[in-house]
Amino acid sequence: MARGSGMAVLExxxxxxxVYLLQIVTAFAGIVAELFVLSAPVSENPWTVVTSIYAHNGPGHLLSNAVALVVFGWPVARATTKVRFHLFVVASGSIAGVTQVLVSSAGGVLGASGAVFALLGYLLAGNRLSSSLARIVRLPTWASLLVFVAIAAVVTLATASPGVALIAHFAGLLVGLLAGRLGLLDTGSSHQGTDPAHA
Structure with a gap:
């Protein structure tokens, strides 16, 4: 399959x-939470598992996720196909959001930061340097997982601030690290994972 062009990020x-415009419109009807906010029990509004990824809690939230998406998502989008990129965003964002609402009692969650952290994780673990290092320093699976958990915890805590879905960030980053190590978005090129140098 051919590599992407970064168009998936623009999409x-x-x-x-x-979706932000839809949030503004639906706010007048008082149904924003039912349409876009993922909360427990998940079975009550199951579509929010996906819609919450694309929704944001204001212009600042939207802007910060958009900037992070461009920085971390562009190299990944360039190294994979549009379909794989979009599926990865939905899958990682869903896992991050569901983990947040199941583990935390803080209420609902919305935003793409879990998926954005997954893209960061993919960049960290799926690039040529990381793949080469993993071939040189062979660790048992449990040790690799422990390293990924430690990296996810450190990065999550380093980016912590009030009102932030830390559990979603942690889960997203961990998913991205594992996916990057496995090369899940690899299109069959001669190396494993993404290569940010081609961005």
Whole structure:
């Protein structure tokens, strides 16, 4: 399969903006939470597992996720296909959001930061340097997992601030690290994982 061009990132930014406009419109009807906020029990509004990824809690939240998406998502989008990129965003964002609402009692969650952290994790673990290092320093699976958990914890705590979905960030980053190590978005090129140098 051919590699992407980064167009998937622009498509995702467009969806963020479109969903934000829908949030503004549906706010008048008082149904924003039912349509876009993922909360427990998940079975009550199951579509929010996906819609919450694209929704944001204001212009600042939207802007910060958009900037992070461009920084971390562009190299990944360039190294994989559009379909794989979008599926990865939905899957990682869903896992991060569901983990947040199941583990935390803080209420609902919305935003793409879990997926954005997954893209960061993919960049960290799926690049050529990381793949070469993993071939040189062979660790048992349990040790690799322990290293990934430690990296996810450190990065999550380093980016912590009030009102932030830390559990979603941790889960997203961990998913991204594992996916990057496995090369899940690899298109069959001669190396494992993404290569940010081609961005």
């Amino acid at each position: 995702l930014l467009f969806v963020f903006f479109l």
